[in-house]
Amino acid sequence: MNKHQIKKIAVIGAGLMGHGIALEIAAAGYHVNLYDVTQDILDAAKENIDYGLKRLVDSGKIKVDEISKTKLLIKTSNDLGSQLRDVDLVIEAAPENVSIKQELFKKFGELCPSHTILASNTSSLKPSLYASHSKRPDKVLVMHYANPPHLVPLVEIVRSDKTSDTTVNTAKAFIEGIGKNVIVVNKEVEGFILNRLQIALLRESLWLVENGITDIEGVDKAIKYCTGRRWAFAGIFEVWELAGWDTIEKIYREVAPTLASKTDIPAPLKRLIDKGLFGSKSGQGFYKSDKNWTDSVKTRIAKGLASFK
Ligand SMILES: NC(=O)c1ccc[n+]([C@@H]2O[C@H](COP(=O)([O-])OP(=O)(O)OC[C@H]3O[C@@H](n4cnc5c(N)ncnc54)[C@H](O)[C@@H]3O)[C@@H](O)[C@H]2O)c1
The missing domain is CATH 3.40.50.720 (NAD(P)-binding Rossmann-like Domain)
Known part of the structure; x- marks a missing residue:
């Protein structure tokens, strides 16, 4: 061989x-x-x-x-x-x-x-x-x-x-x-690419919830019906290439200084962990993630992924 x-x-x-x-x-x-x-x-x-x-x-x-x-x-x-x-x-x-x-x-x-x-x-x-x-x-x-x-x-x-x-x-x-x-x-770094992107987005999502700007359903809607939906077909650089980098630069200047940047666990997540509410594996997290909820979300994800050929 x-x-x-x-x-x-x-x-x-x-x-x-x-x-x-x-x-x-x-x-x-x-x-x-x-x-x-x-x-x-x-x-x-x-x-x-x-x-x-x-x-x-x-x-x-x-x-x-x-x-x-x-x-x-x-x-x-x-x-x-x-x-x-x-x-x-x-x-x-x-x-x-x-x-x-x-x-x-x-x-x-x-x-x-x-x-x-x-x-x-x-x-x-x-x-x-x-x-x-x-x-x-x-x-x-x-x-x-x-x-x-x-x-x-x-x-x-x-x-x-x-x-x-x-x-x-x-x-x-x-x-x-x-x-x-x-x-x-090419170079090892904690969380590689996927989890650096996901944890950055999670930190900001928790900041939005903690500060009462929206709730968890609001964040999940924003991702399911807009960012995530577009990102299934085109990456962030592709999507914003279409928008125009001059516009993105203006948005960046306005928003970036206000983004969450602390490294401790944000309060909404800490509260869950302290109570042992780990999500589907304990039947409750931010959602009441009992078996029915878990099966329905898993099926939705599997069907959605299966629809990509
Ligand atoms: N859960 C996710 O979404 C996800 C995604 C990507 C990567 N990962 C990574 O994959 C790995 C496994 O995660 P998971 O979610 O499948 O966890 P899991 O708890 O579902 O599975 C881990 C399995 O390892 C077994 N195990 C425990 N000690 C062991 C040992 N000494 N030798 C061999 N097996 C042992 C456990 O019995 C268990 O079945 C982790 O490193 C995790 O970070 C997880």
Whole structure:
């Protein structure tokens, strides 16, 4: 085998992100070893994979009679060594905790073949924080998916200053080969591109709510029916190229000095966290996000994403 050719993949962590990453890669015809710490979690992941594969059918990515063949390509186990033994790429989707990632990358370095590329789906942690734990930092990078990973057509690839060009190019070719768009982030920075943009927008959104300028529904309406709707088809630079940069410069001068810029957690979010109101996972956040609410928003997002061909 060409040592850079990716044929078999391990996904480590079968939660919200891991099961979706695994099912999409299997749907593209690859063998996937899916690991999590207990069999119960893997059983739940299998149910989520069934649901996710149906959404891939809705989006036209696979046919309904390909579902069972795709499921056969996914081998679940809570034995880490056996799941890593013969893979060419590992995608880690364990919790966002640097100690867990460091411990896992150490194990990947010990248990994977020497050619294996080691990727993390971290949302914000720079690859240099855990790359050296693997003892092969040239083969470590971030592959940052967005939720739901099998339907959002973008992956950010983030390199550290130790990641080799071969690793970046192999990873990029693999992700593009399964039909996704890739941004290679040239320099590692906290939150990469996607979460720097999203957290900047969240900070301002919370400021608008905290100061009584609007409420959460107002912010969500602004995004759903205007900015987000346009951004689904054209980026911020494309949209404002049409508006005229002379006009944007005037708006910038007026608005920028008044934008939120503090780095502590804004009060509306702190109040939720202090009360343990984490959103869908606890049944309440800014919204009353019980099962009905959660299912209806998830379905709306899946249907919307599936409508993009
Ligand atoms: N939730 C999102 O929208 C999102 C988006 C992009 C990236 N991410 C990133 O993906 C990663 C996973 O997030 P998630 O939302 O899927 O979390 P999750 O809690 O749904 O899933 C994490 C899984 O990892 C398992 N796990 C715990 N300890 C482990 C260990 N030592 N080894 C292997 N698996 C272990 C858990 O049992 C769980 O099933 C995080 O780094 C997160 O920042 C999340």
